[in-house]
Amino acid sequence: MNREQWLAERRHGVGGSDAAAALGLSPYKSTYALWAEKTGEVEAEDIDHVERVHFGRIMEDIIAREYARRMGVKVRRRNEILRHPKYPWMLANVDRIIEGQKRGLECKNVDAMAFRMGEWGEPGSDEVPEDYLLQCQHYMIVLDYPEWHLSACVGGNRLELFIIRRDPELAEMIIDGERDFWQRVERHDAPELDYSRPDTRQLLAKLYPGTDGTEVAFDDDIEHWHRVKEQASALTKQYSDVADAARNHILAALGNATFGRLADGSGYRRKTITRKAYEVEAATYVDCRHVKAKD
Known part of the structure; x- marks a missing residue:
């Protein structure tokens, strides 16, 4: 065969x-x-x-x-x-x-x-x-x-x-x-x-590849998961902002130096990287995001 x-x-x-x-x-x-x-x-x-x-x-x-x-x-x-x-x-x-x-x-x-x-x-x-x-x-x-x-x-x-x-x-x-x-x-x-699996989102994209113009009313269970997502996203951004600020402290301390060493022997290295230009191929995908209610 x-x-x-x-x-x-x-x-x-x-x-x-x-x-x-x-x-x-x-x-x-x-x-x-x-x-x-x-x-x-x-x-x-x-x-x-x-x-x-x-x-x-x-x-x-x-x-x-x-x-x-x-x-x-x-x-x-x-x-x-x-x-x-x-x-x-x-x-x-x-x-x-x-x-x-x-x-x-x-x-x-x-x-x-x-x-x-x-x-x-x-x-x-x-x-x-x-x-x-x-x-x-x-x-x-x-x-x-x-x-x-x-x-x-x-x-x-x-x-x-x-x-x-x-x-x-x-x-x-x-x-x-x-x-x-x-x-x-x-x-x-x-x-x-x-x-909770990392591949579930990819699976859902295969199961529901398009949109049909209809509207559904979410029940209390989905209302709960919406709140969980919003809270988790806020915490993620909060910690991301903290991480960015910490990184900026490190970059400022480095200045133009190539390497900054920590007490344990590890450290941060700076180097210049040049990335070549490239073209991105056309792609179609379904975007899903939370939108605020209209007044």
Whole structure:
């Protein structure tokens, strides 16, 4: 199938990269956003043009070949979307399968700084970011494999191997959670929207992309959130003004100096930066702001 067909097929179930979002554990996508994509409420974001994703796809083949060389095994693609025989909502589009073994391979291109941020443990362990762990466990459930390897290229010049073994209790949690999520998709029953997530505003822009000329009367609940927004905005401006004043004190003390040092050894550096002119492409978006009542 071509990419358009593949994307369409992915709408008919939960894939490995969807597992964390379906369970409400993804730092990148909310359960509501995934539900909206699967039900067709919004178009799934095409991230192929994102440079990080593009290079991740390029690096996949390099990582797989180097893994095979180091491990002395043969790996092959499964150019199809696999479906669990008992749980048809569970899909898998895996990176590689190790020939002659019940073992799969997930290839990740990892930024060196992200690797040092604490979500990664010692190579050889299963200490990987939670969304990657759930992805590999999901694949093991679909293929009925006892083990999955995650090979991470760190900073473009180091390959580290993590070994993830099937966890029966975690597998049961994944199956139950994904079943609940998929039943919501089938019933067109939206999960609760997490308003505090940083990606919620982007999701709302997709759900409501235009204006229709109508007017709605807000209830007491929205009146409350209006007051919260106004108070928070006032506090934000107040603290922003304080921060600006503090910065002006520092700039005045620096004068024309290049560097001003604090007692702890840190300090403030001044340097001249020239920014080239550029053109901004035309864009259409929906602006939402509070307007005062007319007299």
